[in-house]
Amino acid sequence: MFDIVSRPIDIGKVINQVEHRNAGAIVTFIGTVREMTQDKKTLYLEYEAYEPMAREMLSNIGKEIKKQWPGTVTAIVHRIGHLDIGDIAVVIAVSSPHRSDAYEANRYAIERIKTLVPIWKKEHWEDGDLWIGNQEGTVSYTENQSKV
Amino acid sequence: MFDIVSRPIDIGKVINQVEHRNAGAIVTFIGTVREMTQDKKTLYLEYEAYEPMAREMLSNIGKEIKKQWPGTVTAIVHRIGHLDIGDIAVVIAVSSPHRSDAYEANRYAIERIKTLVPIWKKEHWEDGDLWIGNQEGTVSYTENQSKV
Amino acid sequence: MFQVLLFAHLREQVGSEKLAIREKQLTVKEFKELMENQYKLPTQGVMIAINEKYATETDIIAEGDTVALIPPVSGG
Amino acid sequence: MFQVLLFAHLREQVGSEKLAIREKQLTVKEFKELMENQYKLPTQGVMIAINEKYATETDIIAEGDTVALIPPVSGG
Numbered sequence: 549m550f551d552i553v554s555r556p557i558d559i560g561k562v563i564n565q566v567e568h569r570n571a572g573a574i575v576t577f578i579g580t581v582r583e584m585t586q587d588k589k590t591l592y593l594e595y596e597a598y599e600p601m602a603r604e605m606l607s608n609i610g611k612e613i614k615k616q617w618p619g620t621v622t623a624i625v626h627r628i629g630h631l632d633i634g635d636i637a638v639v640i641a642v643s644s645p646h647r648s649d650a651y652e653a654n655r656y657a658i659e660r661i662k663t664l665v666p667i668w669k670k671e672h673w674e675d676g677d678l679w680i681g682n683q684e685g686t687v688s689y690t691e692n693q694s695k696v
Numbered sequence: 697m698f699d700i701v702s703r704p705i706d707i708g709k710v711i712n713q714v715e716h717r718n719a720g721a722i723v724t725f726i727g728t729v730r731e732m733t734q735d736k737k738t739l740y741l742e743y744e745a746y747e748p749m750a751r752e753m754l755s756n757i758g759k760e761i762k763k764q765w766p767g768t769v770t771a772i773v774h775r776i777g778h779l780d781i782g783d784i785a786v787v788i789a790v791s792s793p794h795r796s797d798a799y800e801a802n803r804y805a806i807e808r809i810k811t812l813v814p815i816w817k818k819e820h821w822e823d824g825d826l827w828i829g830n831q832e833g834t835v836s837y838t839e840n841q842s843k844v
Numbered sequence: 845m846f847q848v849l850l851f852a853h854l855r856e857q858v859g860s861e862k863l864a865i866r867e868k869q870l871t872v873k874e875f876k877e878l879m880e881n882q883y884k885l886p887t888q889g890v891m892i893a894i895n896e897k898y899a900t901e902t903d904i905i906a907e908g909d910t911v912a913l914i915p916p917v918s919g920g
Numbered sequence: 921m922f923q924v925l926l927f928a929h930l931r932e933q934v935g936s937e938k939l940a941i942r943e944k945q946l947t948v949k950e951f952k953e954l955m956e957n958q959y960k961l962p963t964q965g966v967m968i969a970i971n972e973k974y975a976t977e978t979d980i981i982a983e984g985d986t987v988a989l990i991p992p993v994s995g996g
Contacts, residue, residue: 560708563726569781572730575723575802578711579920582720582793595919598851598912601896602919626919633717638920645730651803654723658795658920666893666912667919668852679853680918681889727996743995746927746988749972750995774995786996806996814969814988815995816928827929828994829965 549623550606552597552667557625562639565623571643575650577658579638581631591672595628595637598666602626605665609657613642616656617649624657626667637669697771698754700745700815705773710787713771719791723798725806727786729779739820743776743785746814750774753813757805761790764804765797772805774815785817846905849912854885865911873901875911890915922981925988930961941987949977951987966991 549565559578566574581593610622626638640657644650661667670679697713707726714722729741758770774786788805792798809815818827848863855861863883870878872894876887891914892899898914905911924939931937939959946954948970952963967990968975974990981987 559711563707567728567782569731571728571782574726574728576726577795577799578722578724579795580715580719580722580791583717584793596851596855597919598849598893598896598914601893601912604896634715634719643728645732647725647727647806651725651799655799662917662920664898664917665919666851666914666917668915669918670852679856679915681916744927745995746925746969746972746990749969749988752972810993810996812974813993813995814927814990815993816991817994818928827932827991829992 549625550603550610551625552599552602552606553625553627554629555627557627557636557639559636559639562623562625562641566621566641566643568621568643570619570645571621572645573647573650574641574643575647575654576642577638577640577654578636579658581633581635581637583633585671588673590633591674592633593631593637593672594670595626595631596668596670597626597628599628602666606661609660609665612660613653613656617644617653620644620649620653622653622657624661626661626665628667697773698751698758699773700747700750700754701773701775702777703775705775705784705787707784707787710771710773710789714769714789714791716769716791718767718793719769720793721795721798722789722791723795723802724790725786725788725802726784727806729781729783729785731781733819736819736821738781739822740781741779741785741820742818743774743779744816744818745774745776747776750814754809757808757813760808761801761804765792765801768792768797768801770801770805772809774809774813776815846907846909846911848879849910851913852915854890854913854915857885858883867905868907870905871901872899872903872905875905876901879913885913887913922983922985922987924955925986927989928991930966930989930991933961934959943981944983946981947977948975948979948981951981952977955989961989963989 606624613622621643623641642650642654754772769791771789790798790802879885893912955961969988
């Protein structure tokens with residue numbers, strides 16, 4: 549299950565996708581909307597995706613993981629649209645016979661998503677908004693935006 | 697929430713315990729009963745705990761994590777009794793403003809549990825059973841057990 | 845002719861989610877120059893996808909392709 | 921007198937989850953020797969907890985304490 553959705557993500561359903569008889573470990577990553585980044589207070593976020601390409605790339609990440617960590621099963625669902633503080637933006641579940649692979653593969657998935665998958669977030673603060681330019685928020689596109 | 701329980705663990709409830717407005721990342725570890733270990737087929741497991749001490753130690757692991765990774769919140773629930781293949785034995789949830797801490801702290805928690813917390817599992821196979829002597833199943837107590 | 849999809853701040857800058865480019869064939873490099881010069885769109889750090897696959901500078905954009913400008917992503 | 925709690929294979933070996941030891945005071949080291957010699961219980965790799973805390977060889981077990989034999993654990 550590799551999907552881009554506009555509605556709340558059901559964590560349990562994502563986990564169900566990776567459960568099987570030889571999974572001894574399931575590691576999940578849940579990315580949620582955080583209120584404070586340094587001293588700035590986020591009001592809400594908007595996520596936008598190039599949907600067909602993003603879906604395809606999530607699925608490719610799953611294939612990469614299966615190759616690099618044989619025996620793992622991966623599911624990734626990313627939400628787009630308006631998200632409030634505390635809302636879940638992404639759920640990544642990886643199951644594996646042994647825990648070490650599940651942790652590593654899960655970490656790999658989120659790093660790949662943050663580098664490669666065509667999804668963008670726009671932060672909304674009290675005094676403005678901004679499309680965030682890379683995964684750590686260290687690049688932004690100030691020249692096109694309202695002042696923040 | 698640090699608990700030892702005899703009934704199925706509700707993953708969602710464990711995750712709820714660590715959600716908060718400044719959690720940007722929640723990493724969970726779900727330990728499930730795996731059918732095959734090398735070529736041996738497990739039928740079911742029995743977990744036993746020194747309950748009050750195990751609860752106390754889970755809570756101490758939470759305190760260690762908070763100290764080592766400030767801003768994290770941890771919840772750990774371990775199930776004991778009879779568990780079938782696929783059943784969930786343990787759920788560890790760690791939330792953090794940033795994902796790196798959540799992964800590391802979660803990994804730390806499971807390693808501590810497997811080294812220190814007084815919980816034991818007995819594997820049941822078609823041809824016998826055995827109390828498993830350490831977290832990787834490499835030590836066992838063959839001298840007291842039925843032949844396997 | 846081929847289509848260009850725009851996202852995030854580039855979409856807001858242009859005020860549209862699509863452009864139609866009346867060229868028969870361009871390399872990715874030539875296409876980026878066109879975006880910079882005629883549309884005043886910054887392409888530094890922007891990746892190009894052709895038909896939903898990331899492309900390199902020397903790949904060819906042909907009639908009927910769907911091209912997308914992919915600024916640095918921030919999902920997750 | 922103090923109580924000794926047994927778990928896992930040690931409990932099965934003894935056939936009981938508790939022992940009552942009629943000693944006023946012992947070091948952990950002396951206690952382990954007693955378990956080995958009189959009860960034929962292996963203590964190699966077994967940790968000792970006194971009142972739910974792990975103890976070292978030189979810690980003292982006193983009247984009324986609850987001692988537990990903790991073989992290598994396998995939770996998780």
